[in-house]
Amino acid sequence: MNIFFGLLIPFLGTALGAACVFFMKNELKPLVQKSFLGFASGVMVAASVWSLLIPAMDMSEGMGRLAFVPAAVGFCLGIGFLLLMDHAVPHLHIGSEESEGPKVALKKTTMLVLAVTLHNIPEGLSAGAVFAGAVTGSDTVTMAGAFTLAVGIAIQNFPEGAIISMPLRGAGVSRGRAFLYGALSGIVEPIAGVFTLLLASYVAPVLPYLLAFAAGAMIYVVVEELIPEASEGEHSNIGTIAFAVGFVLMMILDVALG
Numbered sequence: 001m002n003i004f005f006g007l008l009i010p011f012l013g014t015a016l017g018a019a020c021v022f023f024m025k026n027e028l029k030p031l032v033q034k035s036f037l038g039f040a041s042g043v044m045v046a047a048s049v050w051s052l053l054i055p056a057m058d059m060s061e062g063m064g065r066l067a068f069v070p071a072a073v074g075f076c077l078g079i080g081f082l083l084l085m086d087h088a089v090p091h092l093h094i095g096s097e098e099s100e101g102p103k104v105a106l107k108k109t110t111m112l113v114l115a116v117t118l119h120n121i122p123e124g125l126s127a128g129a130v131f132a133g134a135v136t137g138s139d140t141v142t143m144a145g146a147f148t149l150a151v152g153i154a155i156q157n158f159p160e161g162a163i164i165s166m167p168l169r170g171a172g173v174s175r176g177r178a179f180l181y182g183a184l185s186g187i188v189e190p191i192a193g194v195f196t197l198l199l200a201s202y203v204a205p206v207l208p209y210l211l212a213f214a215a216g217a218m219i220y221v222v223v224e225e226l227i228p229e230a231s232e233g234e235h236s237n238i239g240t241i242a243f244a245v246g247f248v249l250m251m252i253l254d255v256a257l258g
Contacts, residue, residue, distance in 0.1 A: 002143075003131050003135065003197070006127070006131055006146060006147050006150045007124075007127055007128065007131065007150070007189075007190045007193040007194060007197070008190050009127075009147070009150040009151060009153070009154045010120075010123055010124065010127055010150055010153040010154045010157050010186065010189045010190075010193075011157075011183075011186045011187060011189050011190050012154060013153065013154025013155060013156070013157035013158045013161065013186075014120070014154075014157040014158070014160060014161040014182065014183060014185065014186025014189070015161060015182075015183040015186060016158055016161065017157060017158035017159055017160060017161020017162040017163075017165070017182065018161035018162065018164065018165040018178070018179045018180075018181075018182025018183045018185075018186075019161075019165075019179055019183075020161070020162040020165065020166065021162075021165040021166055021168075021169050021175050021178045021179050021182065022175055022179065024162075024166065030233065030234075030235070031235055031238055033163060034229075034230045034235065034236070034238045034239040034242070035159075035238055035239065035241075035242040036159030036160070036162065036163055036242070037159075037163070037226050037227075037229050037230035037239055037242075038226075038227075038230040038238065038239030038240060038241065038242030038243040038245075038246065039156060039159060039242040039243070039245060039246040040156040040157075040159055040160055040226055040246065041222045041226040041227050041230065041239075041243050041246065042242065042243040042244060042245060042246025042247035042248070042249075042250065043152055043153070043155060043156035043246040043247070043249065043250045044123075044156060044218045044219075044221065044222050044226070044246075045218075045219065045222055045243075045247055046152075046246070046247045046248075046249075046250035046251045046254070047126065047149055047152055047153065047218065047250050047254070048126075048214075048215035048218045048219050049215075050250070050251060050254040050255065051126070051130060051145065051148075051149045051152075051254050052126060052129070052130070052211045052212065052214055052215035052218075053071050053075065053211070053212055053215045055130075055133065055140040055141050055208075055211055056070055056071040056074065056207075056208040056209075056211040056212040056215070057070075057071045057208070058139075058140040059133075059140050059141075059207060059208040059211075060208050070208035070209050070212060071208065071211075071212040071215075072212070073209060073212070074208065074209035074210065074211065074212025074213040074215070074216065075212045075213070075215055075216035075219075076216060077209070077212075077213050077216065078122070078125075078212065078213040078214060078215060078216020078217035078218075078219075078220065079216040079217070079219070079220045080216075081213070081216075081217055082118075082121075082122065082216075082217045082220035082221065082224075083220065085118055085121070086118070086224070088102070089102075089114060089118050090102050090103070090111060090114060113164065113181045113182075113184065113185050116160065116163075116164045116182075116185040116186075117184075117185045117186075117188050119221045119225065120157075120160075120185060120186050120188050120189050120192075121188055121189075121192050121217065122214055122217030122218040122220070122221055123153045123157070123189050123192075123218065124188055124189035124190060124191065124192025124193040124196070125192050125193070125196050125210070125213065125214040125217060126149065126153065126214035126215070126217075126218060127146070127149060127150050127153060127189065127193045127196075128192060128193030128194065128195065128196025128197040128200070128214075129196050129197075129200060129207070129210040129211045129213075129214045130145065130146040130149050130150075130211070131143075131146045131150075131193070131197055132196060132197045132199075132200030132207060132210070133146070133200070133207055133211065134146045135197070136200065136207065144257060145254065145257070148253050148254055148257040149254070151253065152249075152250045152253050152254070153189075155249070156246060156250075157186060157189075160185075160186075161182045161183065161185075161186065162182075164181065164182040164185050165178045165179055165181065165182030165183075166178070168181055168182070196210060196214070227239070227243075230242070230243070
């Protein structure tokens with residue numbers, strides 16, 4: 001039951017962020033959006049290093065000098081997976097007029113939600129992989145560390161939920177529907193988490209690969225989308241400062257509580 005709640009924590013962060021549409025104006029100011037994007041990037045990079053890649057290498061220490069292999073292979077597979085998803089799933093990024101992926105006749109709002117949903121998959125994979133490590137009795141991943149990662153993802157999901165719901169409201173969507181779309185963009189996280197947890201519980205030796213796979217997928221999202229969106233236009237230093245804040249916060253949470 002505790003694990004199920006832990007996998008829901010990131011989704012709750014997205015839903016709470018989406019609920020901002022009931023209390024804030026119809027759109028986010030560019031500076032606020034850059035701050036949110038930079039902060040989310042910092043949290044995801046720190047989580048990828050401390051919560052995923054380092055434990056993956058620690059689990060493989062029996063391989064000696066080749067302990068980096070599972071982390072390197074899994075990381076590259078995670079990058080490749082998101083690259084494939086980016087080409088296979090039609091989606092539209094906030095601030096862009098041209099959709100990516102297959103050309104289909106979908107509403108702009110649907111394409112925006114698909115973009116955020118696509119990028120939430122790695123976070124669900126990350127939570128599932130870390131909880132799997134805790135369940136299998138790994139010395140390098142604790143249950144406290146798994147919950148710390150879930151809370152960290154929820155913190156960075158809060159602004160992501162607002163980033164999707166607020167522009168939808170600004171585009172004329174009702175507050176209720178904007179909230180629903182924003183919240184639903186995060187439902188993929190517990191689904192991906194449960195899938196990863198079930199997979200790892202049956203095939204424990206692949207756990208280092210799964211941890212690194214999740215890290216690769218998260219880094220792809222950061223480098224491909226979040227950082228470029230936070231850096232474009234004026235006042236890009238705001239995104240950089242927010243990145244540092246998110247990175248340091250997640251690092252502190254993982255080291256102090258994990």
